[in-house]
Amino acid sequence: MDYVIEMLNIRKEFPGIVANNNITLQLKKGEIHALLGENGAGKSTLMNVLFGLYQPEKGEIKVNGKKVNITNPNIANDLGIGMVHQHFMLIDKFTVTENIILGKEITSRGKIDMKKAESEVREISQRYGLAVDPQAKVADISVGMQQRVEILKTLYRGAEILIFDEPTAVLTPQEINELIQIMKTLIKEGKSIILITHKLKEIMEVCDRVTVIRKGEGIGTVDVKDTNPNELASLMVGREITFKTEKSEAEPKENVLEINQLTVKDSRGIQAVNQLDLTIRQGEIVGIAGVDGNGQSELIEAITGLRKTDSGSIKLNGKEISHLPSRKVTESGVGHIPQDRHKHGLVLDFTIGENIVLQTYYQKPYSKFGVMNNKEIYVKANSLINEFDVRTPDEFTLARSLSGGNQQKxxxxxxxxxxxxxxxxxxxxRGLDVGAIEFIHRRLIDQRDQGKAVLLLSFELDEIMNVSDRIAVIYEGKIIAIVNPKETTEQELGLLMAGSTEKKAGGVN
Known part of the structure; x- marks a missing residue:
C-alpha cells in the first residue's frame, strides 16, 4: 500500500506528561482521514509533530515512502504539507493577499508585486471554490472567510497534504457545509487531507478512514463505511455515550430575568437588539436559536454589563441591572460562560488556579487587605479541577497549555x-468532544434542577432542541417566537430563524 504520509510509533513527551505514546497514522493519497479523540487526547500534538512545530522523542515519519526529518514548518511546506490551525495565524491589519504571501512574497525590482500576488490569490481562490476578496482586510471578514484565507495560505505554498485542526469549531452550520464542499473539491484536485475533529457527524459525512487516539494512545484505524457514531464515540472515550440528554420535566417558578423593550447598538453604532422582550424563570433552561449576527452577542453583553444599553429594562430578581458595571452584575447573581473562551473567559498566561478565582480573587478567603492568599486560591482550584474533571498536570499549569475542552470545563x-x-x-x-459535551449538558441541567435560571445560546440546533425547556427564536434583534422543543422540528426552527414565519412571542409552560 502506498501512503503519502506515514507516522510510525510516534512518542512525544512534555514535562510530566506523555502526549503521544507509540502512535501510528498512515494517510493514503486522495483520502480524507479523520484523527479522532477527546479534548486533550493528543491529536493537535501529533499533527504539530508532522508539521515540524514539535520534535518527537521516538518514531519516524515518511513522506511518499521516504524517511524525513521535519525540524520546522518550512521543511513541512517544502515537503508539500500545509496546516490550517484551529486558532488562525493571521494579521488583522493586513489584507487577505498580504497574509497569504507573507514570507513568500513575489518581488519585482526589490518591491513586492501586489498586482501579481493578488492575481495569483484570485486564481487559486477560484480554482478551489474559495470565494475570497484578495483586497479585503482580515479584520473586516467573517470567521469562515478567515479560515478560507488560512486554506489559501497552504495552497499558495504548494501543499499536497492538508492538515485541518478542528476546522468547524468556530463556524456556523452554513459555513460548515461550505467547508465540507471545499474539502471535497480539494480531494478531486488530488490533495490528501488529515482532519482533526471530534464531531462524529462530520466524520460520517466526509471521511474515508478514521484513526482514534485516547489519552495519548493509539486505539486503532477503521473504515468509516464499517462503523457508526455510537461505536466511534465508545472508541474515543472508552465508554458508552448517550446522545440524548436525559432530563425530567421543568418545573419553573418565579421570574429571575425580565427583559423589556431592550435596544442595544453594536460596536459600529448599528442597532443590533431591537425592542427585545424575554423572561426566564427559576428552574428552566431557555435556549436562544438564531443565525449568527442577529443580536445574540450584543444581548448577552448587555445582560452581563459588558455593553451599554440604549433603552429598555433588564431586571434580575426584580431589580434593574442594566445600568450596573459588569462586576456588580456578577455580584448580583449572574454567571457567564462566554462564547470566546480565549478572549473573554480566561487570561491565558495566568495559571489555571488563578483563572478559577478570576471572579472572586478580591474576596475572602482569596485575599485579605489587598494581599492574595495563594494557598487558599490553589486549594479551591484543586477541588474544582477534580470536581469538573479538568485534565491538567496541576493547578499551576498555564491556562494556554490546556486543551480547549479542559479550558472550558x-x-x-x-x-x-x-x-x-x-x-x-x-x-x-463549541469545539468540545462528545464526552465533554455530555458532561456540560448534565451540569446545565443540574443548575436548572437546583432552581436556577439558565440562558443557553448555541448555533448547534440539536443542542438547543436537546437541552432547552423553551426555545426563543431571535431574528434581526427581536424574539419573534417562543416554542416548545417537544412540539417543533429543526425545519420549523430553521424557517423561524430565517424570519419567514412570525409567531407571536408567547410562553410555553
Missing amino acids: AIIGREVDRNPDLLIAAQPT
Missing part, C-alpha cells in the same frame, strides 16, 4: 461554583 467550574441565580451559557460546547 475550568470556566464552567468557576461560574457554577459561584452559585449564580442566572447562568448564561454562550456556545458552552
Whole structure:
C-alpha cells in the first residue's frame, strides 16, 4: 500500500506528561482521514509533530515512502504539507493577499508585486471554490472567510497534504457545509487531507478512514463505511455515550430575568437588539436559536454589563441591572460562560488556579487587605479541577497549555461554583468532544434542577432542541417566537430563524 504520509510509533513527551505514546497514522493519497479523540487526547500534538512545530522523542515519519526529518514548518511546506490551525495565524491589519504571501512574497525590482500576488490569490481562490476578496482586510471578514484565507495560505505554498485542526469549531452550520464542499473539491484536485475533529457527524459525512487516539494512545484505524457514531464515540472515550440528554420535566417558578423593550447598538453604532422582550424563570433552561449576527452577542453583553444599553429594562430578581458595571452584575447573581473562551473567559498566561478565582480573587478567603492568599486560591482550584474533571498536570499549569475542552470545563467550574441565580451559557460546547459535551449538558441541567435560571445560546440546533425547556427564536434583534422543543422540528426552527414565519412571542409552560 502506498501512503503519502506515514507516522510510525510516534512518542512525544512534555514535562510530566506523555502526549503521544507509540502512535501510528498512515494517510493514503486522495483520502480524507479523520484523527479522532477527546479534548486533550493528543491529536493537535501529533499533527504539530508532522508539521515540524514539535520534535518527537521516538518514531519516524515518511513522506511518499521516504524517511524525513521535519525540524520546522518550512521543511513541512517544502515537503508539500500545509496546516490550517484551529486558532488562525493571521494579521488583522493586513489584507487577505498580504497574509497569504507573507514570507513568500513575489518581488519585482526589490518591491513586492501586489498586482501579481493578488492575481495569483484570485486564481487559486477560484480554482478551489474559495470565494475570497484578495483586497479585503482580515479584520473586516467573517470567521469562515478567515479560515478560507488560512486554506489559501497552504495552497499558495504548494501543499499536497492538508492538515485541518478542528476546522468547524468556530463556524456556523452554513459555513460548515461550505467547508465540507471545499474539502471535497480539494480531494478531486488530488490533495490528501488529515482532519482533526471530534464531531462524529462530520466524520460520517466526509471521511474515508478514521484513526482514534485516547489519552495519548493509539486505539486503532477503521473504515468509516464499517462503523457508526455510537461505536466511534465508545472508541474515543472508552465508554458508552448517550446522545440524548436525559432530563425530567421543568418545573419553573418565579421570574429571575425580565427583559423589556431592550435596544442595544453594536460596536459600529448599528442597532443590533431591537425592542427585545424575554423572561426566564427559576428552574428552566431557555435556549436562544438564531443565525449568527442577529443580536445574540450584543444581548448577552448587555445582560452581563459588558455593553451599554440604549433603552429598555433588564431586571434580575426584580431589580434593574442594566445600568450596573459588569462586576456588580456578577455580584448580583449572574454567571457567564462566554462564547470566546480565549478572549473573554480566561487570561491565558495566568495559571489555571488563578483563572478559577478570576471572579472572586478580591474576596475572602482569596485575599485579605489587598494581599492574595495563594494557598487558599490553589486549594479551591484543586477541588474544582477534580470536581469538573479538568485534565491538567496541576493547578499551576498555564491556562494556554490546556486543551480547549479542559479550558472550558475550568470556566464552567468557576461560574457554577459561584452559585449564580442566572447562568448564561454562550456556545458552552463549541469545539468540545462528545464526552465533554455530555458532561456540560448534565451540569446545565443540574443548575436548572437546583432552581436556577439558565440562558443557553448555541448555533448547534440539536443542542438547543436537546437541552432547552423553551426555545426563543431571535431574528434581526427581536424574539419573534417562543416554542416548545417537544412540539417543533429543526425545519420549523430553521424557517423561524430565517424570519419567514412570525409567531407571536408567547410562553410555553
